[in-house]
Amino acid sequence: MSHQVQYDYIITGAGCAGLSLAMHFIHSGKFSDKKILLIDRSAKTSNDRTWCFWQKQKGLFEDIVYGQWEKLQFFSSEFSGALDIEPYSYKMIRGIDFYKYFFGCIRAAPNFTIRFDAVDHVFSSDVTTGVMAGGEAIHSEYVFNSIVFERPRLSEKEYWMLQHFRGWIIESEEPLFSPDLATLMDFRTDQRSGTAFFYLLPFSETSALIEYTIFSSELLAVEAYEAGLRTYIRDVLKIGNYHVVDDEEGVIPMTNYAFLPRQNNIINIGTAGGQTKGSSGYTFNFIQKHSEEITARMITTGNPFLPAGWNRFSFYDSVLLNILHHKTLTGESIFSDLFRKKPGSPRVEIPR
Numbered sequence: 001m002s003h004q005v006q007y008d009y010i011i012t013g014a015g016c017a018g019l020s021l022a023m024h025f026i027h028s029g030k031f032s033d034k035k036i037l038l039i040d041r042s043a044k045t046s047n048d049r050t051w052c053f054w055q056k057q058k059g060l061f062e063d064i065v066y067g068q069w070e071k072l073q074f075f076s077s078e079f080s081g082a083l084d085i086e087p088y089s090y091k092m093i094r095g096i097d098f099y100k101y102f103f104g105c106i107r108a109a110p111n112f113t114i115r116f117d118a119v120d121h122v123f124s125s126d127v128t129t130g131v132m133a134g135g136e137a138i139h140s141e142y143v144f145n146s147i148v149f150e151r152p153r154l155s156e157k158e159y160w161m162l163q164h165f166r167g168w169i170i171e172s173e174e175p176l177f178s179p180d181l182a183t184l185m186d187f188r189t190d191q192r193s194g195t196a197f198f199y200l201l202p203f204s205e206t207s208a209l210i211e212y213t214i215f216s217s218e219l220l221a222v223e224a225y226e227a228g229l230r231t232y233i234r235d236v237l238k239i240g241n242y243h244v245v246d247d248e249e250g251v252i253p254m255t256n257y258a259f260l261p262r263q264n265n266i267i268n269i270g271t272a273g274g275q276t277k278g279s280s281g282y283t284f285n286f287i288q289k290h291s292e293e294i295t296a297r298m299i300t301t302g303n304p305f306l307p308a309g310w311n312r313f314s315f316y317d318s319v320l321l322n323i324l325h326h327k328t329l330t331g332e333s334i335f336s337d338l339f340r341k342k343p344g345s346p347r348v349e350i351p352r
Helices: 016-028 095-107 222-236 284-301 313-326 331-341
Strands: 007-012 036-040 050-055 065-069 071-075 081-084 089-094 112-116 119-124 129-133 136-145 160-171 181-186 195-202 207-216 243-255 266-268
Touching: 007 016, 007 129, 016 036, 016 095, 016 284, 036 136, 050 095, 050 284, 065 195, 071 331, 081 331, 089 095, 095 112, 119 136, 119 266, 160 222, 160 313, 195 222, 195 331, 207 222, 207 243, 313 331
Parallel strands: 007 036, 007 136, 036 112, 071 181, 136 266
Antiparallel strands: 050 089, 065 089, 071 081, 119 129, 129 136, 160 207, 160 243, 181 195, 195 207
């Protein structure tokens, strides 16, 4: 490293992408001689989200899987039915468990430094690479950036929609749920705000996560999400007595915009690196594969520059986003048709 470089690598953002890449570095055992900075504005001490994903076997993070289901169901006015997902399981990891586990491993690695500060921007040229944080320039050989600093400018055939959601974990005194049966999409709700559905993951007979999800260009007021949740629980699930023990909310971009994989020595990861599936918002498994590929590339070549590849699914994402944007078909019809033809296949990636 030159005298100007303070770290070998900087990872911006301690969300799923940043922490996963750090974990893959640690798990490989090949980077203990590298000085690595992980920087995020938040200490990640709350259970702010969940991640769900399909998996055939036990994975790297099996110890923190909070729930998993082999039986799923789908409801709409056009098609309802059970989904056979064998040999896959549908798994969920809670944000707080993810953060505690990953930060614990990172703090135990002496070559890592954790800093809580807002990242203003990242920079890279032929001369220098690094980040601006807290009014300070911090230099490194490579920056792995997971932050989308601003909404990109879109071309005529590029779309930017939002998958936005609010969920409640509810508990009741009476048994209400089948712990082995989850609801992946339930369209039995008002569709005037966009493609809207509910998502139900039971943790026991008396506890479940119920989430209200919408695809649209605009967010709703908090009161609208909560009104939707109350109506669904009362009118569709027919549940009268329950109490809310936790909640979560989030916004995921749904876009066919081609995020740059790198700019000089800045390697973009997570949503910023195009790892969020445009038509569904699924990210977790794409992040794990990307982290594994970057780690392997660093070990074999000494740099993180992955060869460009073509993904046929980006074409399908663009088609679906075009349909949703122009409202030529309803989201309910599209997903009903997908499940009717190919029930349960993880290739039909349902939003989280």
